Amino acid sequence: MDKKQKLRSSEWFGGNDKMGFVHRSWLRNQGYPDDYFEGKPVIGICNTWSELTPCNGHLRDFAEVVKRGVLEAGGFPLEFPVMSLGETIMKPTTMLFRNLASMDTEESIRANPLDGIVLLTGCDKTTPSTIMGACSVDLPTIVVPGGPMLSGRFRGEKIGSGSMNWMIKERQEIGGYTTKDIREAEVCVARSIGHCNTMGTASTMATMCEALGLTLPGFSSIPAVDSRKKLHAQLSGRRIVEMVKEDLTLSKILTREAFENAIITNAAVGGSTNLIIHLIAIAGRIGVQLNLEDFDLVGSKVPLLVNLKPSGTYLMEDFFYAGGLPVVMKELRPLLHQRANTVNGKKISDNYDDVTCYERDVIATLDKPFQEKAGIAVLKGNLCEKGAVIKPSAATPRLMHHRGEAVVFESMEDYHERIDDPNLEIDENSVIVLKGVGPKGYPGMPEVGNVDLPKKLLAKGITDLVRISDGRMSGTAAGTVILHVSPESTIGGTLALVKNGDMIELNVTNRTLHLDVELEELFKRKKEWVAPEPLAKRGYVKMYIDHVEQADKGADLDFLVGGSGSKVERDLH
Structure with a gap:
């Protein structure tokens, strides 16, 4: 330190006046000696x-x-x-x-x-x-x-804290995991201090x-x-x-x-x-x-x-x-x-x-x-004028260029209520669209973009769909998931205007995400759109x-x- 450089802390501890006395004396009750206040x-x-x-x-x-x-x-x-x-x-x-x-x-x-x-x-x-x-x-x-x-270890398998979370529904529906299995796995997956190991x-x-x-x-x-x-x-x-x-x-x-x-x-x-x-x-x-x-x-x-x-x-x-x-x-x-x-x-x-x-x-x-x-690939298009992101290394290659019909959920509550409905019209070509999970909408932009697939698709062995939201995704998760759509749906971004059956095209190579709806129709929907009440x-x-x-x-x-x-x-x- 330059001899002329003054420590910021000296403004508190360096004076032999009333305030220097106050600042030092109250810390003295912790037993600190004189030299702690003399230029350290x-x-x-x-x-x-x-x-x-x-x-x-x-x-x-x-x-x-x-x-x-x-x-x-x-x-x-x-x-x-x-x-x-x-x-x-x-x-x-x-x-x-x-x-x-x-x-x-x-x-x-x-x-x-x-x-x-x-x-x-x-x-x-x-x-x-x-x-x-x-x-x-x-x-x-x-x-x-x-x-x-x-590293997590469970019945001979190496499992990752975090990543295992996203497999639980699949393991229960397809693998037959019982409550006992789940309780055993949750101990094995987090077996030491520290943060997630993926x-x-x-x-x-x-x-x-x-x-x-x-x-x-x-x-x-x-x-x-x-x-x-x-x-x-x-x-x-x-x-x-x-x-x-x-x-x-x-x-x-x-x-x-x-x-x-x-x-x-x-x-x-x-x-x-x-x-x-x-x-x-x-x-x-x-x-x-x-x-x-x-x-x-x-x-x-x-x-x-x-x-x-x-x-x-x-x-x-x-x-x-x-x-x-x-x-x-x-x-x-x-x-x-x-x-x-x-x-x-x-x-x-x-x-x-x-x-x-x-x-x-x-x-x-x-x-x-x-x-x-x-x-990371940054996407642009009429569905995300200010951008959206996808992680190609965690996505399914065949879905990186995909066109499919939207299956729309207006909120997380709507998703939870309907995703496992046997009558939900959804198949392996569908595009899940989740609204209301952006910064203002949820509020706080939760890690829900990689929502679980319906039970009926998991039962057929389908483990990935294109999923689009204005939310985030856990770094421990994988899938063909488009995230951070901006502007978000809650403030009237185009995501708010998507309806069931709309065609959406993703092309990661071209960095595009397009909602195939005529501009005139989008203007009409925007005019009819009503902003949700603040939460x-x-x-x-x-x-x-x-x-x-x-x-x-x-x-x-x-x-x-x-x-x-x-x-x-x-x-x-």
């Missing part, structure tokens, strides 16, 4: 631990390990809680509260005497929400991802952090129970103190090049479509221009290098044993911006020299990938509905995007 960088450990967030249930212990590293490096660690978001527990969806958690993180950092930040993350939304909040303050920040569970959204977000340069190299793919996870957590505690001295802030790492590196890496690992909505929101907070189309332009031609569920066969534990993300990053060097900054002070290309792949059936080479051009009239949910942006803009609140990360506004709004 104060490191805030932002902890998303909660017993209601199973994926983050071990982060209370991890915080102590990080503190050890901070103390060793001469820092003063202070842990603080922020709202935790348990994807598997919270209703109606954690996405509704991502922006609220980001506000909690931002204001907790801004209001307190903190010089650097360690973000303890795990479950899906805890990673983007805390990064979004930290971006809006722009202090030196490092991410400590909680890590995936060990390349679901949690693993994708951890991978994103490393590709952005926000974690120590190699950190993202280590299983939660592996001792090397705690080693990296301790080293992260040491490193954040040095980052404060170097004034290595988030805005010096999160450049346009870093975001493009994350898009490329996500394609190579077969990551979740949820990355799109979170990465756009993070970019908006730090002030980098990132559009939905960039995910197609930058990432769609990137080959799939990682053979993990839901796009492949293996699980995160296997990925780590094969060499983990460092091997992927080394393979991707010709495609990456190699001079992008990272939290360890090195350029990203310098972090992955000494790495070896130990299993090529898990991690392929760039010249012999598992799949060519596996990145909330008070509190945060009303504020969310009033201010949330559409999926193609990252679904952030409009008044949180940009600006607040500037040096001038760091301490005062």
